[in-house]
Amino acid sequence: MTSADAITIPADLLPSDSRFGCGPSKVRQEAVDALAAAGPTYLGTSHRKATVQFTVAALRNSIAEMLVLPDGYEVLLGNGGTTAFWDAATFHLIDDRAQMAVMGEFSSKFANAVDAAPHLGAPEVVSVDPGQAAMLSANAEIDTYCTVHNETSTGVAIDPVRPDGDGLVLVDATSAAGGLRFDASATDCYYFAPQKCLASDGGLWIAACSPAAVERIERLSASDRWCPAFFDLGIALTNSRKDQTYNTPALATIFLALEQVNWINNNGGINWSAGRCDANAEAIYGWAEAHELASPFIADTSIRSHVVATIDFDDKVDANAIAATLRNNNILDTESYRKLGRNQLRISLFPAIETDDLVALTRCIDHVIEQLA
Numbered sequence: 217m218t219s220a221d222a223i224t225i226p227a228d229l230l231p232s233d234s235r236f237g238c239g240p241s242k243v244r245q246e247a248v249d250a251l252a253a254a255g256p257t258y259l260g261t262s263h264r265k266a267t268v269q270f271t272v273a274a275l276r277n278s279i280a281e282m283l284v285l286p287d288g289y290e291v292l293l294g295n296g297g298t299t300a301f302w303d304a305a306t307f308h309l310i311d312d313r314a315q316m317a318v319m320g321e322f323s324s325k326f327a328n329a330v331d332a333a334p335h336l337g338a339p340e341v342v343s344v345d346p347g348q349a350a351m352l353s354a355n356a357e358i359d360t361y362c363t364v365h366n367e368t369s370t371g372v373a374i375d376p377v378r379p380d381g382d383g384l385v386l387v388d389a390t391s392a393a394g395g396l397r398f399d400a401s402a403t404d405c406y407y408f409a410p411q412k413c414l415a416s417d418g419g420l421w422i423a424a425c426s427p428a429a430v431e432r433i434e435r436l437s438a439s440d441r442w443c444p445a446f447f448d449l450g451i452a453l454t455n456s457r458k459d460q461t462y463n464t465p466a467l468a469t470i471f472l473a474l475e476q477v478n479w480i481n482n483n484g485g486i487n488w489s490a491g492r493c494d495a496n497a498e499a500i501y502g503w504a505e506a507h508e509l510a511s512p513f514i515a516d517t518s519i520r521s522h523v524v525a526t527i528d529f530d531d532k533v534d535a536n537a538i539a540a541t542l543r544n545n546n547i548l549d550t551e552s553y554r555k556l557g558r559n560q561l562r563i564s565l566f567p568a569i570e571t572d573d574l575v576a577l578t579r580c581i582d583h584v585i586e587q588l589a
């Protein structure tokens with residue numbers, strides 16, 4: 217047995233790109249090069265002037281195209297990432313009572329924010345054990361249904377469906393948007409941040425809102441419900457319509473997100489990018505299923521994510537030692553979600569990740585397991 221820090225993975229096994237994290241995730245070098253080229257006339261310029269506003273407008277339009285949004289849907293954006301958007305949603309999307317589908321760390325964080333909001337009624341929480349899918353169900357007392365498209369902490373993906381009735385459907389698509397197919401008309405607010413499938417950096421939230429969601433935002437932001445301006449979705453709506461944000465955004469984040477969405481749209485749209493994720497999923501899960509010591513954590517293939525893979529290991533091998541050895545060899549961020557506490561690796565299957573690199577990763581893992589044994 218070789219100790220983890222003494223293992224050197226042979227160079228011919230290494231992937232061409234070593235980033236496998238689920239957020240922040242691999243940013244394509246072509247996008248970074250384009251940013252560097254645009255830098256002198258874009259970076260460090262006013263976000264209230266044409267150059268940046270055109271980029272924001274292009275991002276809003278290209279996202280609408282990529283997500284195949286129905287007529288009347290609007291793309292809003294603001295600062296603070298998905299976590300800030302959760303707080304904003306408690307002020308100006310949820311009227312009184314929300315139903316929260318909780319199936320892991322991210323969905324539970326939003327449920328906690330809703331539960332703690334003093335101006336809202338107690339949410340109805342539908343929760344399941346990690347690794348399972350929580351489903352929304354119609355309830356006449358509910359005005360807002362909240363779920364995730366992909367629960368990044370466990371690797372469970374669900375198809376968003378609209379419960380009967382007129383409650384708004386809010387979908388956290390932070391790790392799904394741009395990588396998983398879905399029917400936008402089943403959602404009223406499909407929101408995300410760009411450091412996952414959009415291969416950009418963090419700090420921004422983006423929300424595709426239906427006319428009903430926009431109407432809710434307009435009504436609640438005009439009501440006497442107190443709200444900090446930073447979380448005010450009425451202000452975000454007004455600014456977004458002018459291709460601006462309320463306060464200064466990270467210009468590089470906007471630029472890189474647009475590069476990725478254009479890359480997807482120019483290659484065939486969501487079916488193309490989701491197809492890349494399907495191929496990535498096949499490479500990882502196919503390897504794990506055939507492996508003596510590895511297996512997909514999510515046994516049910518109908519909810520097994522094609523953007524985030526979670527792979528369990530037999531007790532005979534220590535997944536933390538595998539991840540640490542990979543890291544020593546500059547293969548990054550394969551550790552399992554810290555709070556899940558399983559003998560597991562978590563691996564990004566996002567559109568920017570090359571299938572060949574995932575195949576190379578499986579060979580590296582096999583090599584490490586052999587050396588650790």
Ligand SMILES: *Cc1c(COP(=O)(O)O)cnc(C)c1O
Pocket residue numbers: 239296297298299300322323364366367368388389390391409418419
């Ligand atoms: C990453 C992630 C978040 C958190 O996003 P931030 O931009 O860091 O706030 C929320 N929900 C899901 C599903 C995520 O994957």
